[in-house]
Amino acid sequence: MSDPKTLAVAVIGGGPAGLMAAETLAAAGLSVAVYERMPSLGRRFLMAGRGGLNLTHSESLAAFKTRYGAATAALDPLIEAFTPEDLQAWATALGQETFVGSSGRIFPRSLKASPLLRAWIGRLGEAGVQFHTRHDWTGWAPDGGLTFATPDGEVVAHPSATVLAVGGASWPRLGANGAWAKTLAAEGVPLAAFAPANVGAKAAWSADFAVRFAGAPLKAVALTIGETTLRGEALVTAYGLEGGGIYALTPAIRSALAGPEPARLHIDLRPDMRRGDLASRLIGGRSGDSLSNRLRKMLKLSPVEIALLREAFGADLPRSPVGLAEAIKAVPVRLTGLMGLERAISSAGGLKFEGLDARLMLQARPGVFAAGEMLDWEAPTGGYLLQASFATGVAAARGAINWLAERP
Numbered sequence: 151m152s153d154p155k156t157l158a159v160a161v162i163g164g165g166p167a168g169l170m171a172a173e174t175l176a177a178a179g180l181s182v183a184v185y186e187r188m189p190s191l192g193r194r195f196l197m198a199g200r201g202g203l204n205l206t207h208s209e210s211l212a213a214f215k216t217r218y219g220a221a222t223a224a225l226d227p228l229i230e231a232f233t234p235e236d237l238q239a240w241a242t243a244l245g246q247e248t249f250v251g252s253s254g255r256i257f258p259r260s261l262k263a264s265p266l267l268r269a270w271i272g273r274l275g276e277a278g279v280q281f282h283t284r285h286d287w288t289g290w291a292p293d294g295g296l297t298f299a300t301p302d303g304e305v306v307a308h309p310s311a312t313v314l315a316v317g318g319a320s321w322p323r324l325g326a327n328g329a330w331a332k333t334l335a336a337e338g339v340p341l342a343a344f345a346p347a348n349v350g351a352k353a354a355w356s357a358d359f360a361v362r363f364a365g366a367p368l369k370a371v372a373l374t375i376g377e378t379t380l381r382g383e384a385l386v387t388a389y390g391l392e393g394g395g396i397y398a399l400t401p402a403i404r405s406a407l408a409g410p411e412p413a414r415l416h417i418d419l420r421p422d423m424r425r426g427d428l429a430s431r432l433i434g435g436r437s438g439d440s441l442s443n444r445l446r447k448m449l450k451l452s453p454v455e456i457a458l459l460r461e462a463f464g465a466d467l468p469r470s471p472v473g474l475a476e477a478i479k480a481v482p483v484r485l486t487g488l489m490g491l492e493r494a495i496s497s498a499g500g501l502k503f504e505g506l507d508a509r510l511m512l513q514a515r516p517g518v519f520a521a522g523e524m525l526d527w528e529a530p531t532g533g534y535l536l537q538a539s540f541a542t543g544v545a546a547a548r549g550a551i552n553w554l555a556e557r558p
């Protein structure tokens with residue numbers, strides 16, 4: 151345990167936001183200790199690396215900064231102060247050069263998180279950062295000390311400042327379980343309820359469709375719900391739909407589900423073709439061909455696309471070329487819910503920005519700063535989650551550095 155008399159800053163949470171805060175604090179010459187409830191650091195970061203670690207995105211900074219919904223204004227200056235370029239330079243300095251994938255997403259060349267995390271923890275150790283794993287932060291003692299539940303009983307630390315970076319509430323088995331929300335609520339800190347983000351949506355498929363087509367991709371489709379339309383990919387699953395296009399629509403799906411009408415997603419299977427062109431092609435088909443054969447031959451619809459039309463329209467599937475073209479441009483899928491936090495890539499909700507000042511210090515607890523996914527923002531996949539986690543880690547650390555410098 152670090153000497154409580156000399157510990158300048160305690161960082162709670164050893165994920166991307168907390169480790170970035172620790173690095174920034176140590177670089178300013180402060181003594182730093184990271185407290186992590188799990189037996190090892192960065193478990194969610196490692197999980198993020200499983201499918202290819204998408205660190206950030208190459209689109210223009212102006213476009214990038216609009217990806218955070220209602221939190222765009224709050225995050226704007228923080229991302230401006232730690233940009234996607236800064237993040238790439240940081241990864242390169244850790245021996246992990248980056249490249250831009252075909253979709254504009256940025257990855258380390260190894261695609262993995264483990265070499266990056268290993269090099270990073272090594273560099274933090276060299277900078278004097280101390281690590282205390284299996285330390286579950288439980289709140290504050292009456293004298294203001296931080297209390298931790300550990301396998302050896304309760305431990306109390308008395309840092310001069312604290313950075314909370316305890317994550318959101320998705321994939322709780324990787325460490326971030328959202329239990330901190332109760333502690334902060336008791337302090338009067340404003341919180342928004344957690345909700346799954348970047349998660350699959352449930353659809354009431356027939357048993358036959360679910361069994362036959364689970365795992366089949368709907369490629370290059372356009373997805374519309376409410377006022378929101380986007381191009382992307384979806385994957386049919388036994389429970390409904392998932393994939394990048396669906397994840398990006400989570401906020402719109404959430405609000406449609408909360409509305410009075412049934413939530414209906416419309417899938418345009420051929421977004422690059424106009425209705426008229428689709429109908430003309432169908433007119434050209436051989437009259438003896440079955441409907442499925444016409445759709446396959448004339449429009450190259452895949453088996454899952456044809457089955458989805460039948461699933462959605464049943465006996466009402468139009469037969470006329472014009473009616474079929476209309477159906478192909480807007481296949482209705484009734485959504486019945488979102489999957490839960492357990493398997494959501496991220497969570498919405500958390501500590502509201504109104505409870506923080508511009509340097510990310512809690513109004514209710516001077517000297518305590520907050521960073522990462524525990525803050526109330528959400529973003530689609532594409533590297534936006536990690537970029538904001540890193541940027542807020544830097545910002546909270548700089549806030550703590552300034553605050554400490556102002557004190558006698």
Ligand SMILES: Cc1cc2nc3c(=O)[nH]c(=O)nc-3n(C[C@H](O)[C@H](O)[C@H](O)COP(=O)(O)OP(=O)(O)OC[C@H]3O[C@@H](n4cnc5c(N)ncnc54)[C@H](O)[C@@H]3O)c2cc1C
Binds near residue numbers: 165194316329521
């Ligand atoms: C499957 C998956 C794939 C993903 N892929 C990507 C991707 O490719 N690109 C991208 O941008 N994002 C991705 N993400 C999201 C990204 O991993 C998160 O946005 C990011 O890890 C958030 O960083 P954080 O430091 O705020 O929180 P976390 O990484 O969750 O870290 C918080 C840490 O705090 C610890 N903690 C919590 N409570 C306490 C406590 N009371 N005491 C002590 N410690 C505590 C936790 O154990 C955890 O280690 C993915 C997520 C998942 C689940």
